[in-house]
Amino acid sequence: MTRIRTGTALALLALGYALQLLGVLLAGAVPAALGAALGALTDTALLAPSQRPVARWLGRTQLTAPVRQLLRDGLFLGALVRLDTLRPDAAGAWLLGAVLGCWALHFLCQAVAAAVRTRRRLPFVIQNIDGSGLGLTPAPPRLFARQGTQRLAAAGLLTTAGMTVSAATESAQGAALAASLCCAVLLAGTARLSAWLLPGRRVVDEERALDWLDGWLADYRPTIGLYFSGGTSSAYQVNMWLTTLAALDGRPLVVLRERFMVRRLDTTDVPVVCLPRVAHLMRLEHSTLRVLLHPSNSGKTSQVLRIPSIKHAFINHGESDKLSSCNPYARAYDQVWVAGAAARERYRLADIGVEDKDVVEVGRPQLAGIRPAPGTPREDGRLTVLYAPTWEGWTTDPGNTSLVLAGEEIVRALLADDRVRLLYKPHPMTGTVDPRAGDADRRLQTLIAQANARRAGPGPAPEAVRALERATAQLDRLTAQAVRASADEVERMRVQSRPEPGRADRVAAATERWEAAYWAALPPYAHQVVTGSRPGVHSCFNQADLLISDVSSVVSDFLVSEKPYAVANTSGMSEEAYRAAFPTVRAATLLTPGAADVPALLATVRHPERDHFAAARRELKTHLLGPAEPPSRARFNRAALALAAEAEARNARQRDLVGDGPAERVVWTDIVGEAESEGAPDTPQALAEAFGDVGDDERPEGP
Template sequence: MISQAIRLARVGSRSELAAALLMGLGYPCVMLAALIPNVWFFAAAAAVTYLADRYLHHRGSYVINRLGRVRAGLSIRFLLRQLMIILLLARLDLSEGPLFYTAVACFLLFFGLQIPQGALTTLIKLRRTMPVITRNVDLNAVRIPDAPPSALLRRSGEKMLHLDIPAMAGILIAAGTGENAAAYAGAALSLLLALLYVAALAPYLRRSRLAPRPAAVLKAVDTWLGEYQPTVVLYFSGSNESAYQGNMWLETMARIEGRPLIIMRERGLVPQLAETSVPVICVPAGTHLMNLDLSTVRVCLYPANVGKNIHILRVPTMKHVFIGHGDSDKLASVNPYSKVYDEVWTAGRAGRDRYALADVGVRDEDIVEVGRPQLESIESGAGALRNPIPTVLYAPTWEGWDDNPGNTSLLLAGENIVRGLIDADEPVRIVYKPHPFTGIRNARAKAVDARIRAMLEKAAAERAAEPRWAREAGRTAADRSA
């Protein structure tokens, strides 16, 4: 039942589900406490909403995203809590006293300060956005000032809103004890902290703190390109989940003859790119990319068929080669889009035959069998086996963009395959390596993947508990270290 609730609420764990329930119950309790009225009940319920909200934000919960979509975002939730404390004061017959007016004035000023804080944060982010992101590229000709501390800009709206806590606490203490000094101190502290936040952001809008103009940066990049004169480009574009498609080619690019360069298009993918000594330039804007001097490039390699490939496919002075990011028998491996490339490089004969059978217009003379560099380190065994237990690799591809049953074995046979291997008369070691995209489109595929992982974890735990397998594991580890 709890598992079903987790799936329905789209949360990642029981703790997230508990936090979501506490937050959902907390706000009605805050309202109830204001209406009764009961100061300490209000304080407890408000504290629960603060903590639950903070936890869900920290976990990046889907619940928070959904609340924003239904106009119950963070600002609204904070405003609701503040309105409820005003209602509490009114129900306590304090609406004619200085405490009530202090609370109203404090929250009005507090929300007023959020306008310059939000504006400053947005302007700083916009004006510090570079037209390119680079790695291993010398742009010393352009002076790039240090960025503001991440503590100022990261989740700035959330931080600003939480500065109301001193005011809320002070007002509640004053309402419960009759000592208005606590409210005055809390309100003053909240407003002071908000002012300091705004003041800390303001200097970063000075001209000397902003990023150089795009034209200057692009000119510096062109100057570097003229000096470096790249000859081979790996052109990579894709979704946030597709970083593996570029990462698998980094080692090959580092060993390639000539002067390699990696061109990326999405800012969000740059942090996901693995370490490499190859120069990297991320150019999000198509117009900027099309105006870069790539005249020395002789070959451009494409690991994926994506729409943004068109921005460099238009360059006639280089050979355009599709290298892909793995071969399989699903339709994506015989995409008719491949006709746009000068050549299609495949891992072997199976790739050539696959295109011939599909008859999608890719000419046989345009297909080149180059092998798979990522498998170069694998050596064929010779002599007696060091480990008598064979290893079975099950690496199903993902469900694809449509529901073609030929896309993956996971949905129809995955669990049976793994269960059969676990229950085999002769023991085997199972390595399960699903496609990184598994489950991003089809919830059934995600569920099957989760069940297979659970099956393997259970089987591994049971096997580890048996003395025979513990001895075997120790012997295998010793052989590997020898």
């Protein structure tokens, strides 16, 4: 569905109310009915997922769905009074009573739904873990338990239709019948929902749930975990490490902090535990967990760093020459794992307190699927160029992203070459900080759509399209889970309470087949805007003959292929200063903001004898990503085992020092220090509150 802009939605709603008011003033059935229908249909359109930003904006202005519906019903009832349809007789009393009953039952249903959700919320969320001991029960009907806005919209459409019939027939019975039907459905749904408040439908309470979690940790005995906290658009940062985590020796575990993030994880067989509260997070201290890997920094990272029995390694979600790749926060970790010597040197030059002995080179294990460059260029000179700009970042530096200052010029220059197929893949967080970047992204997508409209050529082969449909259906079957479709956490956990070993491998194989079918089904001349989770950026690497990007981890990863790449210099620095400041671009062609050098760049790709950076790319690849042998996964696994051994040695020393005293006193001594002797609390719950337990901090589930 085409997204309705906020201004358009406001205009449609205002027009509907104006028509209804006109119907009241003029005693006109037609404007009253048209206005109510326009408003009801607009509200129905706003239920689409693409319209959620508009619905949220309306909610912030207090023009929520119930307010809009109440106003609409009030105006229509006023019009019925003016039309002498709503009289002080039995039919009129029936109509008023039924409408008021609808609203009363709607609010009662909302209250019961809130009570059910409260009683079904456990203090944690699990995935790929047998949770049968938690009393997990099927979810109640979503229309009554979760979808209050949808339920209200359906009731509004029915009552609006009934009042329209009454306005046309000058009889209150049509509206009264429609409202009575709404009452009956709401009453039945609320009664059905109330059954989930009975003891047999409830899940275990918090204390029993936490006891169960302690028991599961004791049975599973995790050794290494991946810790992540972030916003909705940052899930890619944890997803890129799931396969690597699953391949490590030991018993891996994913530890999340936000409930919504569980639904945004890619398919994995690794057990997942989400612990929103600090007090519950601290229970990991008494487990066998020895190492936590951190792909990003967040405010909640400091909370888990308080556990001294666990060693912490910062693995980042990508390396580049940007300042964020050597953040001073990194010194809070026990070790910083980097790809190669370039990052070690970056930390040394940054002088931010990270000691060289704490930097461990492990390579980039995720890059195994990137294919090397082909031996010879295409005879017809056709090229596939990937433009993958990074996002604007948290600072105002003009060189963060090329989108704002150079994006349009780069894309125009590429589209001007008839033998170029452009793949445009913007960063997932584009426009989240600087609206100008989001505007530039939309302009580029428009340019690409216009260019495709001008290009004529044969469409995809029917068999290729059918193959893509089959691959999509197969992949969707493997990845589609009730946990992704349901907003009920207990239902998600119930569905996933029986882990399926090997499912991640099956999904990976299906994804590979889907990517092959996807590229085969695209016309070879058609430009593509690639967004969403698939195809991934590495799949785009394998299609591209040339990458154009900014200073980002995309450049470092692309170097595995040893294909040519270019970086847009929008920093205002000279070429010499830019190359000195950002070593990852020393084997790149630098583009000016005007993109006048794009034709010459394309010529060097078509004629490899003009490519003067080939040797420099091979050298830089090793400098950035480390040697090819031993493989990165082996080095990563070796680093994990070594750090786990360090943690175990430290814990053994602590046990020798304090004996077999209470575990809580032993662990928290390192955190509270002398404060404990001054009467500070000494229980995990009290200490968590004293040190800033921020609670669930989760995103709303939707309307």
